[in-house]
Structure formats: structure tokens, C-alpha cells
Amino acid sequence: MPIIELTLVEGFADDDQKSDVITRLANVVVDVFGEITKPNIFSLIREVKPGSWSIGGVVADAEMVAGGKAISNEQIAHRLDEARVVAAYAALASGDRAEIDTYWDADMTWLVPGEAPVSGLKQGLDNFLSFMGEVGALADNSFVMERSATLVLGDTSVDLTHNTATRAGDTSRKLDIDVVHVMRWRDGKIVEGRGAIFGSG
Structure with missing residues (x-):
């Protein structure tokens, strides 16, 4: 019977x-020894x-623990995971500049x-948002992005989407593309992005 013992402050x-943390540690045990465990x-x-x-002869008091917890909470708030990528796109779609600034760096490219x-x-968030507005106008706001997968590795996220739209004033002209977005993050914000497009439109 595997025994996991974790000591926390x-x-x-x-x-x-x-x-x-206990669930994740148990999953590691299962990965190593099999489902039977x-x-x-x-x-x-x-x-x-x-x-x-x-630590090193210095007694860790409540103030030190609170300071460590505050740093931990800040790091968790900026942790790059799928939820943060989804939230960044939701902020962009909302049009709320304060919310956008939470996820998209002012000096991004x-x-x-x-x-x-x-x-x-x-170059810069303002130019990027202007581009997004131009795309919206060209498509008469018919642009739809359906995300199919998001991958995160270190400070980089990759998401796969299927995008569709019709041209403003001529709905016979259709956009139908698969897109890969590669984004680099720093301190919880997107600082660089690029796309690869497959399809027509």
C-alpha cells in the first residue's frame, strides 16, 4: 500500500x-506503479x-508564512494554463480595455x-486592437472562432481554432480557415503572437 505524506505550514x-496536491501526487504513484495501486x-x-x-536556523514565524503565501498567490494568479489562454481571448472579445490589459501586454507584437x-x-496593443477591429469590419462582425485545443509549455501557449466569417456586403465570399496561434507570455500577459493559417478566404 503506497503511503504519501506531505508536510505543509x-x-x-x-x-x-x-x-x-494530494490528488496529483496520487496520480504520480499510479503513473509509476499502475492502476492497481x-x-x-x-x-x-x-x-x-x-x-x-x-530554515537555516531562522525560525519561520507567521509573518514569514504570510509573505510566502502572498507571493504564492501572485504566482498562481499569473500561472499560464489553458484557463488563462481562454480568459485572454474572452477579454479580447469583451472589448473591455481594462480586462484586455490584464492579459495582453501594451508592448506586444x-x-x-x-x-x-x-x-x-x-507592434503594440493599440495596433493589434486596430487590426482586430479592421477584421471585424471586413466581416461585418460575422467572425466566429471555435477553439479545438490548447497546449501550454513553459511561457508558450499554442491553440488550434477553426475560424469562419463572411465578407461585409457580399455574404457569398466566405472565410473558412484552420488557425494555429503561438503566443509567448511574460508575467501573465501575452507579449508576442503569431499565426499559421490553413484554408481559404
Whole structure:
């Protein structure tokens, strides 16, 4: 019977975080030893009070623990995962500049592939948003982006989408493309993006 024992500082993790870390550790055990171990994994979280342990001879008091927790929360808030990528697109779609600024860096760059009038390097968030507005106008706001997958590795995200639209004033002209967006992130914001387009329109 595998036994997982995790020691945390009291007050550092909430119940959801404790559940999450224990579940992930149990999944590692299953990955290594097989599904047969899953029903037999025993997990224990032990919490020690601030002031009852030390690092390098310095006793860790409640103030140090609170400071560490604040840093942890800030890092979690900026963690790059699929949910953050989805939230960045939702912010863009909302048109709310304050929300957009949460995920898109003011000095970002975006490379639009191809040789169309809207193609090329967009430098700065304002230019990127202007490009997005131009695309919306060309499509009479018929543009639809359906995300099929999102991958995250380090400070880079890759998402696959299927985009459709019709041309403003001529609905017989249709956009029907598959797109790969590669985005580099820093401190929770997109600083660089580029796309690859497959299809017609």
C-alpha cells in the first residue's frame, strides 16, 4: 500500500489546494506503479505551526508564512494554463480595455501571416486592437472562432481554432480557415503572437 505524506505550514494552503496536491501526487504513484495501486493509496497531510520550524536556523514565524503565501498567490494568479489562454481571448472579445490589459501586454507584437492587406507585424496593443477591429469590419462582425485545443509549455501557449466569417456586403465570399496561434507570455500577459493559417478566404 503506497503511503504519501506531505508536510505543509499551517495556513499556507487552503482545502482546495490540499485536495489538488494530494490528488496529483496520487496520480504520480499510479503513473509509476499502475492502476492497481489507486484504491490502496493512503495520503496524509501534516501541518506544522509557524514558529515550530526553521530554515537555516531562522525560525519561520507567521509573518514569514504570510509573505510566502502572498507571493504564492501572485504566482498562481499569473500561472499560464489553458484557463488563462481562454480568459485572454474572452477579454479580447469583451472589448473591455481594462480586462484586455490584464492579459495582453501594451508592448506586444503580433505577426499576421500571408500577403493580404491586413497581414504583417502589428507592434503594440493599440495596433493589434486596430487590426482586430479592421477584421471585424471586413466581416461585418460575422467572425466566429471555435477553439479545438490548447497546449501550454513553459511561457508558450499554442491553440488550434477553426475560424469562419463572411465578407461585409457580399455574404457569398466566405472565410473558412484552420488557425494555429503561438503566443509567448511574460508575467501573465501575452507579449508576442503569431499565426499559421490553413484554408481559404
